[in-house]
Amino acid sequence: MNQALRNPVPDGIEDVFRRAVALSRAGTPDLAERRDRLARLRAIVVENETQFDEVISADFGNRSSTETLIAETLFVLAEIKHATKNLSRWMAPKHVATELQYFPATNKLLPQPLGVVGIISPWNYPLQLTLAPAIAAIAAGNRVMIKPSELVPRFSALLQKLIASKFDDTEIMVTGIDGDIPAQFAALPFDHLIFTGSTRVGRLVAEAAGRNLTPVTLELGGKSPAIIDRSADIAEAAERIVYGKLMNAGQTCIAPDYVLIARGSMDEFVAKAQSAAERMFGVSPDNKDYTSIVSDKHYARLEGLVQDAAARGAKIMRSAPSDDPAWKSKRKFPPTFISGATADMTVMQEEIFGPVLPVFACNTTDDAIAYINANDRPLALYWFGKDNAARDKVLARTISGGVTINDCLFHFVQANQPMGGVGASGIGAYHGEWGFRTLSKMKPVFYRSPLNRLADLYPPYGSKIARLIKLLRFMS
Template structure:
């Protein structure tokens, strides 16, 4: 039997499984549409315990999928924020679930207004390959906190992690509460066409459009966490060591395979060489070698490796100056999927790396002559998922905040806004829509139901027909002004 036939058969099984689980979760939700605080807390504790129990195996699986993924990076970016997110949610969930009282105008008294937070039903989550654990667990935390049933489609590019996560979930939850779906792109396409009560997708802008198009057929609300070209502005007067160190960390972490990684640097023209020199020094201190250094993560697969090499070849052919930061001057060939961080000078708009999200260890440097020019450069392009400003002048900080729009922002740091439990995470425009993390995650997966309540006395009858009475005239006099 040919490979394509086998894949087709496997895909059919996955799709049939998806349909069955979806129907089972719908029925289970109808039988228990309002899980108690205790139920939700127990589900979150069960998830936490499973993550702790499977921790070492998860780290090994992620490492296998990447061929070399730093254990510490997986702990810092996958395990730790997952555990901390559960802890934060457990601490605050009771308060989030309480109905919020709202004002009632004297026109409608006596009555009460409140907003109740109710589960939406069955939630679908589509997970990318770059952080396969955290980007599955983060939405799951929010969905369980809101009282939903959840189906999770893992990436086909992380087969070891996806299979292990499916095992973890199956050992911890009944299938009609949480279920993991694996399979190829055709399974993902079918998954996105299910009439979920909410769907969250993390991935590229191009695929996000397809997901949104499929969801629109069912009027399924979507949260899209996409990417884009997140800029880092180096101010005219920031100490270069500070800026270069923090940008180097954000770019080299997971070898740049991070949706909020600094995609390019806007640097004052007269400070460009200083940035290059300091970046080289800071990166070399963090990663004195690359090839056999387990701290430096590999590119996930041959497809992504070839894409990134193509960006470098295209830039070189169009006149760019490439500066490879390879401290030990190692040969990176022979099948290793590691690429040294490469700074790119003399960029032009027609270069592929200046048009597409890079998603790898390549960092173009664009020179500017004034902060206004840097801001205009950002505003002339699609709105990014993240924006980074490095400078201690408060007036410059406020100028950048007030004059730009991005999903999130760090001042004098990179990546770290994503790890803040009490900050929403999400994009704007081409970089996505909607938010989650913390309370915003609970709200995203909850239906915020407005409830207006009266008891026996009905003040509304005074404005019932027939119209034109003195009471109507008095009401209009007092309330239309």
């Protein structure tokens, strides 16, 4: 490794940004350079897998090692492998059809790097949601600056150190998390800015980026519904929804946020969901497979949501109260099911981001569609059942970031599908080639042939232009 790549990251974020911009304008990294950067990033993940697991768990209080492996480490490695394998094809100029009246000219799209990409990453999946957009940015030939979350300080410090050990700071730089760094970062005139986090903060990021005319990709959240059709196997749906909800203790942007089900099936669903939760994670806070809530503030917010629902008449089902010292001392929030949730409850008005699942009565498919469409468009939607006509009605009449049918979460991990929200749940998309295109300028180029007659368009206008306009009218 060249010694220049081992220089520590300097304190001056603006200085790094200026140098990265200058280098991005001076030349475009070729296929070999991009693959080398992806290989170095892969080496960081592979060589430090245990360290990442340990610091993420320490930041949370307890993070399931299996969930970190599946949802973070293996996901990132698969993204790197997919990008490395397909990069030469993604980078190749794309031939575009030329309309007949311009023959024999040629059209092509040339993918080019945007320049310097900023990434503001969240705390809930810190490795995955920091490095996945970085992989897309590197594949597209960009230089990358990353601002990690202050809620995972151990992870952020480790990533900063490891990136500095294998990359020059103008290739990839990870900032600190103290002081005014977040504000400094958001104010930089990046060529593209990617933010993953809450809708509230996303609005602020978009506003800051707008001052610089910086395009943004916002991966936000919202209230992702799970619809249980009358044709569904309720036990199967309960098990799959519980898995999707309780992974990472519900601290997942695409977790099912609430359930829509016929009133007559509500009690059966809640009973089977509680049974599935206890089967998967037991009834003890000592279970290492069950992840802690990231902070006392988040824990208290969840308690408030449940208390508000109970005060408004909902039935609360769980194996232990959230103020049980054995659970609270470990910041583990017991899986909680709210039966008979209503629209006026706070839990039905804000993204939950925790292991609390409201169950809301909707007796028909039309009722479920109307409820979903009366609110912000969700990041994800889940449908369970065997009635294809009901399924297709929901797909046709609702708009969401993504959908999984008869399961939860799995649309997110499809390498050839885009991941992104719509409206309040996000702007833009990435993953695989979608990320490459988002972070590239797909530059259209028209190659004129010496044999075509475009010169007939030039003045002085006369009979030539009249004949050409007649032809163009015919072809339009």
